[in-house]
Amino acid sequence: MSGTEPIGQRTSGADSVGDAQLVGVQTDKWTRWMIAIAVMVSAVMELVDTSAVNVSLPYIAGNLSASVDQATWVLTSHLIANAVVLPLSGWLANYFGRRRLLILSVAGFTLASIFCGLAPTLTTLVTFRILQGAAGGSLQPTSRAIMLEAFPREERGQAMALWGVGIVIAPIVAPMLGGWLTTNHSWRWIFFVNLPVSVLGLFLVWNYVFDPPYIRRPSTPVDYWGMGLLAIGIAALQVVFDRGQEDDWFSSHFIVMMTVIALIGLISFTIWELRSSNAVVHFRLFRYRTFVTGTTLSLVLFFALYGSIVLLPLFMQELLNFPAVTAGVWNSPRGMATMAVMPLAGYLIARRWDMRALLTGGLIVSAIGGYMFSYLNLNVGPWNFLWPEIVMGAGLSFMFVPLATITVDPIPQEEMGYATSLIALARNLGAGIGISVFATFVARREQFHQLRLAASMAAKHNLPAITSQFQGYLMRQGENSGHAARQALTLMSHQFAAAGLYAELSRWVPPNGDAVIYRGAVRVDYEKA
Known part of the structure; x- marks a missing residue:
């Protein structure tokens, strides 16, 4: 089979969920592993960047004339945006197509990284970290879905082994990389280093990843209410996790308020989605x-x-x-x-x-x-x-x-x-x-x-x-x-x-x-x- 054949092409008479639909049946082994490398590079890039920034916070604070407490919003803002987009990834993949979503996510993440590295103030840096987190939120689930479809059922274990290497190694190696870049160059290079990795990822995704035929844009209206309730609930919950210890948990009125908002948002979202005909999260x-x-x-x-x-x-x-x-x-x-x-x-x-x-x-x-x-x-x-x-x-x-x-x-x-x-x-x-x-x-x-x-x-x-x-x-x-x-x-x-x-x-x-x-x-x- 040609490596450029659409990866989800059906075989005649295949049932809706059988192995005949799996991408691996329709592509040669070389193409399957190139798909795996393409999506793993994209996902690991986001994980490394997220973890590497942790060690550079004191340097960011000093360079941008801010306190370390203020600089923690560089992490918090990214995590909030990332957490909001994560559960929406399945719907976004159907709406835009997985290949297009992956390309847009990698490109958006890279562009935001460049602007983060050039940020002259803490406010500017936090703003672009929000954009970076939103762009990177769909990279992990979309990459994993593509990889699972690229391999037939009997080879999924080997595919997940490759995927797991990147997922486990990234948060362990990232602090070492971040510390070395910050100490020997500048904290800004933590963001600039994403550029060559993203170019490689985009090249591989563009040439090897294609959408399966059953990925179709939903014909029902966009569930804006569901998205809004989810965003409010997840964002508030992430703030509670990230700022709880620093603000002494429920002794802080701010943490109590965020907890109440998170509970109301997530409970309302669950009720809304269970009754919605165009749910963005499939319970x-x-x-x-x-x-x-x-x-x-x-x-x-x-x-x-x-x-x-x-x-x-x-x-x-x-x-x-x-x-x-x-x-x-x-x-x-x-x-x-x-x-x-x-x-x-x-x-x-x-x-x-x-x-x-x-x-x-x-x-x-x-x-x-x-x-x-x-x-x-x-x-x-x-x-x-x-x-x-x-x-x-x-x-x-x-x-x-x-x-x-x-x-x-x-x-x-x-x-x-x-x-x-x-x-x-x-x-x-x-x-x-x-x-x-x-x-x-x-x-x-x-x-x-x-x-x-x-x-x-x-x-x-x-x-x-x-x-x-x-x-x-x-x-x-x-x-x-x-x-x-x-x-x-x-x-x-x-x-x-x-x-x-x-x-x-x-x-x-x-x-x-x-x-x-x-x-x-x-x-x-x-x-x-």
């Missing part, structure tokens, strides 16, 4: 038990995963005094292990291994890796992180690939775009909740450990000797002896409290998070569309 997909279970597991998995991704760099930098680039390098073995093992997971699925068994095994291995992290202390060096990272990364491989494959197994082809948008929304909500919960847990439990240590340190430790070490460190940094003595006690209690906190968290996050996922995983069953 009828939840009639598939496998889809419901897989989507729920994705939410819980990303909740636990992003908790550990956030905690480990903080432990390395704040307690072990690793430079940002070093912390990034020693976070990368997890991604490298995931990348190495994922093809094996895809191969086993292609050989018809039980995906439920693979998923359960991945959860157990990942939990073991998390438990290994709990034995790290302030006396460890970089190499002590290697095996826990590798074990957890290997476990993640056997979690992502089966879960991604099982979840969409019963979904008809014409509903695939709507399904992947809901899965992407669940993942993002899980990550947002995870980051918020563990940020709050860090703040509250660190206070607990400080109070506990203050009562017991004098009895259990050589307090004068330890205080003297901290005082000497501060004096070497230029503090006078009197101020250094006062600061030594504060710094010492903070360090020991934080050490206890991270040990406590690393025991709790991966094993218990995975245990929750495990109880759901064993209930995953196959359904036929």
Whole structure:
């Protein structure tokens, strides 16, 4: 078959959801893998950019004469716009066509990135970050839908293995890339670096991706009410997640107001969509038990995963005094292990291994890796992180690939775009909740450990000797002896409290998070569309 043949062309007599409609039946192997690379490049570009900006916030604040608190809106604005567009991706793909939507999204994301890099003020930067987030919101679900359709059912495991490599590696490598670009060049290069990647992505999408014939623009009127209610609800919810800990959660009138708006918006949206004949989000997909279970597991998995991704760099930098680039390098073995093992997971699925068994095994291995992290202390060096990272990364491989494959197994082809948008929304909500919960847990439990240590340190430790070490460190940094003595006690209690906190968290996050996922995983069953 020619590589330029429309990817969804039907074969004569094919039923509406059978494998004969799948793109993979109509294209050669080379074309299928070029499609996979094209859509993965586009999706990973957006993920890397989102994560890389985190490490540059202090530099952005200083360069644009703003406080770090004000600079956090560079992140918040992007996340809000991204979260609003995510659940609309299925409808947008039908309205514009998947190929056109992907091209418009990549082009819009790149153009907004260039303007972000040129922004002279914080207000300008936040404005273009909103546009960038909106343009990038449909990249993940649309790319995933195209990839699933490009491969026949028996090859989907291998396709999802390639997809998973990018999705897992991006948030791990991005902080290292962002730190290097910011330190050696400028924070503006975090945005400019998207240009060559997007050119490659656009070239591949233009030449290899085509719309299947069943993608048709809806004949019913646009559901503006549904879109509006969804935008209000999701935007308010994202603000609550992003600003909750900083504003002391429900002690803040602003957070309470945003929570009420989110609840009203999302409840109203759900009621409206269930009664609408032209819904922008297809809740009828939840009639598939496998889809419901897989989507729920994705939410819980990303909740636990992003908790550990956030905690480990903080432990390395704040307690072990690793430079940002070093912390990034020693976070990368997890991604490298995931990348190495994922093809094996895809191969086993292609050989018809039980995906439920693979998923359960991945959860157990990942939990073991998390438990290994709990034995790290302030006396460890970089190499002590290697095996826990590798074990957890290997476990993640056997979690992502089966879960991604099982979840969409019963979904008809014409509903695939709507399904992947809901899965992407669940993942993002899980990550947002995870980051918020563990940020709050860090703040509250660190206070607990400080109070506990203050009562017991004098009895259990050589307090004068330890205080003297901290005082000497501060004096070497230029503090006078009197101020250094006062600061030594504060710094010492903070360090020991934080050490206890991270040990406590690393025991709790991966094993218990995975245990929750495990109880759901064993209930995953196959359904036929």
